[in-house]
Amino acid sequence: MQAFLDIFDIYLLEAVINGILLGGVLALLALGLNLIFGVIDVTWICYAELVMIGMYAMYFMVQYYGLSYFIAAPFTILLVALLGALLHYLVIAPLLTAPPINQLLATGGVLFVLQSFATVAFGIDFRNLGIRLPVLAFGDMNFSYARLLSFLAALVGMVAVYLFMTRTFTGTAIRAISQDRQIMALMGVDTKRMYIITSALGGGLAGLAACLLVLQYDVHPFVGLSFGPITFLICVLGGLGNFIGGFIAAFVFAEIISLGGLFSDLEWGYVLAFAFFIVMMFIRPAGLLARRR
Amino acid sequence: MLELRSVDAGYGSFQALFDVNLDVKAGEAVGVIGPNGAGKTTLMRVISGLIRPSRGSIRMEGVDVVATPAHRIVSLGIAHVPENRRLFPQLSVDDNLKMGAFMKEARGTYAKRLDFVFELFPRLKERRHQMAGTMSGGEQQMCAIGRALMSNPKLLLLDEPSAGLAPVVVQQVFELVKRIRASGLTVLIVEQNVQQVLHVVDRAYLIEAGTIRSSGTAAEMLASDTVKEAYLGV
């Protein structure tokens, strides 16, 4: 085993694996956003801020009220799912037939409202769960348990969504909606209800992501800015609304960030990822998996 | 079974149907013929709730269709096979059929209905995992009809089921309509193949410019001068 590992640069391998672990959570974030875009045809600019609220929920339940992490997590997922449904009901539904720019402005407005609300209610302090998970040593490589756990939970979340979308009547209807909205009524499907369910599902994914991210990052009102933009880049690179494309793009980005961070700083990893994005937009403007015309 | 009284309908400010009265009795097959743009598709849409009438009443077995939310109308026993089939192209045949059984009432009998549809269209069973959009026109029409049958309807609305199909396949479609009728379903069918449809239905309505111009038994319509001149080319 050791001989096998020696063939590789151990740091390179560690960075590759860390990239995969990061990719899982990014893919989870991208899936939620893609789901909303693909089914309802709106973009939740405030998606990462829903995650931020979820992280605060975790913080308060665990640090303040002393709930165990695993009891707080389902509550957080439910809470953010409810927020997603409310966001649709109060903001998106009245604007469904409005021009896309109005929808963007509205969800952009929600972004500022949520950030301001968090600033006023919780202050600008950085807070963390105070849970320090151990580091797993594997040969000469170190992996944090938090990342490993996040990766596995993200995978489980995505598999659950996949099963829901392919095995159930409701999931099948959600996939059908984007292909022909007008005739859904002929199938006995109430599109309004499906939109609410989809929004709750998208919110639930944001809630799950919040539970995972809070293990690794401090919470503050602007924490959404550190992974919101990258989530959008991933979705656009994968082709907005394309689940598989988003999944692949998440891992591509995660590797660029992780490997870029290996050769210089992590920030440079982000810069590289963004440069890659710009180049790709010229080569494949409709996304990685778009068919060439 | 189905009764329309003084129905007006249209799109925005454009009126496409004027004072339409139409009846379909249980067990009947009724045809609707007329030129392009006459309002045949609009008539089907107003029955299945895709558009709502601006005036008049629609009743299905005595239930007020106009007062029923669009997505509940299929539960009244009305299944609509829309013009151009409108399958979900990127769903498999199986998933398309599943959508036909979406409503609560149909889910319980899903497996039984699926057997029934596969028996009617063995071809669909062979292709069940194929994307609907990649099938041939004839196969897609089978899938569209199969999807409608999944809801276990009493009344089947067919909007130009033979459009765009090769003559042999058109023949099969009309054979199929006969078989569906024989299984006890009531059928309301819009067709351009006037000659052929009049040999399948009991009665027919001729619609022009949004109004019912004439109606009668299939034999009467075949013998009628208006129909003969305009649609049968004799």
Ligand SMILES: Nc1ncnc2c1ncn2[C@@H]1O[C@H](COP(=O)(O)OP(=O)(O)OP(=O)(O)O)[C@@H](O)[C@H]1O
């Ligand atoms: N979505 C729509 N918006 C506006 N007008 C429409 C719409 N659909 C149909 N119309 C108009 O309503 C009238 C009736 O159309 P309809 O589709 O019912 O005709 P049709 O008898 O089915 O014709 P065809 O034989 O070509 O299918 C036409 O003048 C058409 O232009």
Ligand SMILES: [Mg+2]
């Ligand atoms: Mg038509």
